[in-house]
Amino acid sequence: MISKVRKVPVNGRVAVIGAGISGLTYSYFLRKLRPDIKITIFESSRRVGGWISSRKIDLKDGSEVFLEKGPRTLRVVSDGTLLIIDILKQLGATDQIYGMKKDSVANRKYLLTNTNELLAVPYSTKTAIRFLGSGIVNDVLKGLILEPFRSKRAQRDESVAQFFRRRLGNDALTNNIISAIYHGIYAGDVAQLSVQSLMPKMVELEKTHGSLLRGAMAKRKSGTKGPVLPDTLIQYSQKISPNSSFEELKDQLKGINLIRLQDGLETFPNAVAASLKGSVDFRFGSEVTHIDPSTGSVKVDNGVEKFDHIRSTINTNKLSELLQDDEMKNVLSLDYVSVLLANIYTKKPVIIPEGQHGFGFLVPKSHPNEECLLGTIFDSDIENYTDPIFQNAIQGQFSKTSTYNKVTLMIGGHFYNDRNVPSGKIIEKKIKNILQRIFDIRGTDYNLIFENPAELFPDKMALKANDVLISYNLHENCIPQYNVGYEQKKALVSSLIASKYDNRISLGGMAFGEGVGVPDCVMSSLGHALEIA
Ligand SMILES: C=Cc1c2[nH]c(c1C)Cc1[nH]c(c(CCC(=O)O)c1C)Cc1[nH]c(c(C)c1CCC(=O)O)Cc1[nH]c(c(C)c1C=C)C2
Numbered sequence: 001m002i003s004k005v006r007k008v009p010v011n012g013r014v015a016v017i018g019a020g021i022s023g024l025t026y027s028y029f030l031r032k033l034r035p036d037i038k039i040t041i042f043e044s045s046r047r048v049g050g051w052i053s054s055r056k057i058d059l060k061d062g063s064e065v066f067l068e069k070g071p072r073t074l075r076v077v078s079d080g081t082l083l084i085i086d087i088l089k090q091l092g093a094t095d096q097i098y099g100m101k102k103d104s105v106a107n108r109k110y111l112l113t114n115t116n117e118l119l120a121v122p123y124s125t126k127t128a129i130r131f132l133g134s135g136i137v138n139d140v141l142k143g144l145i146l147e148p149f150r151s152k153r154a155q156r157d158e159s160v161a162q163f164f165r166r167r168l169g170n171d172a173l174t175n176n177i178i179s180a181i182y183h184g185i186y187a188g189d190v191a192q193l194s195v196q197s198l199m200p201k202m203v204e205l206e207k208t209h210g211s212l213l214r215g216a217m218a219k220r221k222s223g224t225k226g227p228v229l230p231d232t233l234i235q236y237s238q239k240i241s242p243n244s245s246f247e248e249l250k251d252q253l254k255g256i257n258l259i260r261l262q263d264g265l266e267t268f269p270n271a272v273a274a275s276l277k278g279s280v281d282f283r284f285g286s287e288v289t290h291i292d293p294s295t296g297s298v299k300v301d302n303g304v305e306k307f308d309h310i311r312s313t314i315n316t317n318k319l320s321e322l323l324q325d326d327e328m329k330n331v332l333s334l335d336y337v338s339v340l341l342a343n344i345y346t347k348k349p350v351i352i353p354e355g356q357h358g359f360g361f362l363v364p365k366s367h368p369n370e371e372c373l374l375g376t377i378f379d380s381d382i383e384n385y386t387d388p389i390f391q392n393a394i395q396g397q398f399s400k401t402s403t404y405n406k407v408t409l410m411i412g413g414h415f416y417n418d419r420n421v422p423s424g425k426i427i428e429k430k431i432k433n434i435l436q437r438i439f440d441i442r443g444t445d446y447n448l449i450f451e452n453p454a455e456l457f458p459d460k461m462a463l464k465a466n467d468v469l470i471s472y473n474l475h476e477n478c479i480p481q482y483n484v485g486y487e488q489k490k491a492l493v494s495s496l497i498a499s500k501y502d503n504r505i506s507l508g509g510m511a512f513g514e515g516v517g518v519p520d521c522v523m524s525s526l527g528h529a530l531e532i533a
Pocket residue numbers: 074075078109110181183184185186187339359360361362374375376377410516517518519520
């Protein structure tokens with residue numbers, strides 16, 4: 001990374017806006033790199049962690065139920081996950097890290113068919129035959145045969161749906177499969193999401209080979225090089241964590257697909273925040289009302305403070321209001337989607353269909369979907385098929401029989417753009433419909449007990465065999481959408497920040513960083529902290 005950003009002077013001040021994982025890790029790296037810098041974190045709420053939130057419910061029988069209210073697993077292929085593991089090691093939380101093997105049952109993924117059945121994404125010959133025979137790929141195969149003969153078009157960003165319609169001559173692949181995948185990452189709409197941002201390799205294949213199939217074959221012949229460690233991680237090892245060895249860590253993680261934290265992902269922001277206590281000035285309940293990066297001033301409530309650098313990790317639409325700068329407002333504005341998350345817990349394993357265990361299922365755009373369901377995570381399977389990584393080597397594939405079921409319904413996303421976001425009893429009705437339609441869980445056979453942020457479950461609940469706990473939250477504007485034109489916007493934001501503000505402000509978080517995942521946000525924090533330190 002070529003640094004054009006001016007360094008913070010000795011004993012300088014940095015303001016971090018937001019105590020989510022982006023603000024915390026940025027402060028953590030900066031603190032390690034430059035202990036002389038005085039860091040102030042402004043957080044409008046009273047807690048750290050942002051979208052990462054783990055809830056513990058105490059039951060009367062002495063047991064505990066952990067519910068993840070936001071992100072919960074981290075993919076090992078992501079460089080940011082290696083970084084997170086090293087931070088957790090430094091903070092003494094190694095015992096929290098649980099890993100899932102790649103060939104684990106809990107790594108299986110499903111698509112919801114129009115007849116409300118789960119169709120396995122192929123993981124064996126049998127499931128491949130079933131997948132191909134399901135009808136889901138009929139028009140896809142037709143489109144693929146003609147794909148090499150379709151002409152390529154002048155390069156201009158377009159939506160994922162437009163790209164595949166052009167290459168395949170129909171929408172079958174997009175509507176039946178790709179739309180589901182992007183429901184499971186962005187909760188987004190393939191008709192809006194940018195192919196350049198989401199599938200740059202596909203765009204490149206078309207550009208250089210004129211066809212995706214021809215390009216893929218050429219790539220196979222030339223072979224692919226293994227991933228190299230990014231420069232930021234090398235600098236991290238040199239400047240922040242000299243005992244870290246990412247190559248060794250990669251070796252240890254061979255065969256492991258994802259990790260989770262035993263007491264919930266919130267353990268991570270909590271541990272980082274605890275390590276910063278005493279050396280960083282946390283201002284909880286502080287509403288920032290105005291920012292002027294050209295003078296470094298931050299207005300909070302009624303006072304104004306001056307800083308050498310401002311790090312914003314908040315929603316960029318909110319940020320643009322704080323900047324009160326029309327030119328920035330236009331480029332910073334992004335579409336965000338809201339996701340309704342419903343955590344469901346039963347004492348008996350009655351939700352996840354027998355023989356269809358796995359990570360969960362996704363709902364493609366072609367599915368008739370009145371309730372706007374995007375997908376469902378099988379949390380109890382993930383829990384049952386993960387082992388501590390650094391205590392004992394993983395002995396083999398865990399296959400604990402689940403004595404309970406825990407799943408999370410992910411609802412809304414881009415579907416809510418064209419409809420009213422439901423509230424209160426309507427949300428509960430939608431959840432009931434999903435439970436009945438897909439899982440055959442009916443209010444007549446089960447006792448459905450709802451919890452929302454305004455009405456929490458009582459302390460020490462006594463849970464009966466037929467009780468179904470349902471805890472839901474609406475995460476408003478939680479995922480920015482990398483829609484058509486996003487790359488251009490991102491480049492413009494970066495050049496305006498340099499020309500107007502001399503880079504005295506930088507952006508973290510999901511909007512204009514390295515991606516929407518937690519590991520992406522942590523990598524972005526590291527990259528920018530290295531730049532100004
Ligand atoms: C149904 C909705 C969602 C599910 N997860 C997310 C949403 C909106 C959020 C999410 N999922 C992923 C990321 C990226 C993080 C990262 O890559 O580090 C985010 C923000 C990862 C992801 N999840 C699925 C896929 C295919 C991916 C990308 C790559 C991979 O891990 O293979 C699948 C998936 N997500 C959800 C379900 C139920 C599901 C599959 C069955 C939930």
